[in-house]
Amino acid sequence: MSITPRAAEPVDIDKYGPYGRPPSKPPAEARKQTRPGPAFPNRIGTSEYPAEPGRYHLYAGHPCPFSQRVMIVRALKGLEEVLSVSILDPMRDSRGWALREGEGHGLDEVNGFAFLSEAYRASGFEGHYSTPVFWDRTANRIASNDFQHLDTDVATAFDAWATREIDLYPENLRGEIDELNEFLYEKVHNGPYKCGFAPTQEFYDTEVRSLFAALDELDARLADRRYLFGDRITLSDIRLWVTLVRFDAVYVTHFKANLRRIADYPNLWPYARDLYQIDAFRDTTNFDHIKRHYFGTHTWINPSRIVPVGPDLDWEAPHGRETK
Template structure:
């Protein structure tokens, strides 16, 4: 089954739709959505890079027993994201049912990640940039002992600045390249993408992580795109000036992250490949999923030598 994808293309350029639900969960409950254990359900696809970052943070902070999880099938068709079996908490078969239960007039694309309030029975947010920072800042009372501070106050300005560049040219940049319908927008996106990868390669020559010797939100946001790069984006999205494995520092860096359970156990290459190659029927009409590439993600990375930042 090849998917029917609704995209906003203007002048050959891909434009991502705004997030529909943007309510906030707060530690003190002032938003009407208090950060309570067992109240919320995070819906994700293992294939989606935006959802992947929320899975990583949930695991790093030890919130698995605090925020519930529902996983959709990696193959999405014209009906949107589907649960392999009806969701045991909401009873929904399609994620669209929960969007429409919250806003019956909603007609946009149904996206993951999103957070459902099981008490109010409504969608709180599908604002993917805010979901991870909400876990980091509003659920601190429920973090596991020793959980990392992924969004330290003294680094937030630098993290935000780097995240904006990475989002524009890398995270969303691969989509701008892959969904472009004319040459000029495609080349603009690819050039900006590889310019930024070159900058990141240089940055990581002397830093173990993007902010030095500590793991932060910046690493969480970059990793999902890098994990999909050679597997999907290089060929499927025509981001083929270079492969990730051609960048010694970036390739070592992403293997370093992959060695951590929070990254490795949430990286599902089967779901990733089947989603992109089957769902994007306009790009890959045959629906054939490639067998490769063969990459050893467990190869020693030697990044520990940069631990002092």
């Protein structure tokens, strides 16, 4: 059956309203969770959803760090021909993520959806429409939107078709990687959001100190090693990096996570540049999409929707990490 791609109507926050704002929660409850769990928490590489070339289509947005995690793994392992992708418009109104033609994003050539919500509704779900999403072409429905594990599944389940040999989740380190990843999720990934969506000054003060204590700890860890587990890149590096690359551009100002910049850290900043200068990291990073999304759609934080020009950082500067 021939699919005719459809473009969503232009984003119009004044007409449709913003995508949404964090629900008001007591500080103790807000501290536990900053995002809803996945509607389709299925793992790829199981008997129900086996890894097969061409079976899955990824819907991803450049602003979303969870999407970028999957995109980086896909590129590092050379799975571009195995997992197709549609890149979503970075701007959202209350209708959610959409597919429009534009710089760095485009239409859905697989299903012809104009809005990501259509994929969810076609799979029997109404609610929070998040990325990344794996669409199952065989079952004609969403296979998974398990943002916590899709990068791991791509890293481990598609080895038979990978064109680049890299083990991002080595067997002998999995326990340590899982432990560090939990720390990264709670303290680092969610940290800026807890600061930015803080319901009270007291809550903010606690969370911002917690976030920077975690960054201080990671900076110290990287003083004598090139990557988090020595001389090899793992999933933990990817998960930390997607926060670092957004930090100075967005989180410092937009989320008030401003005790220090990543550029002020003696080890985190060279480490971040080291990874950025790898094609899989650089080519999946779109600072324009990242900044326009956060500053332009979180209207309860930035009512003017003005997108700042800076910061002016040289991500291509020599990093000196080769000798670590």
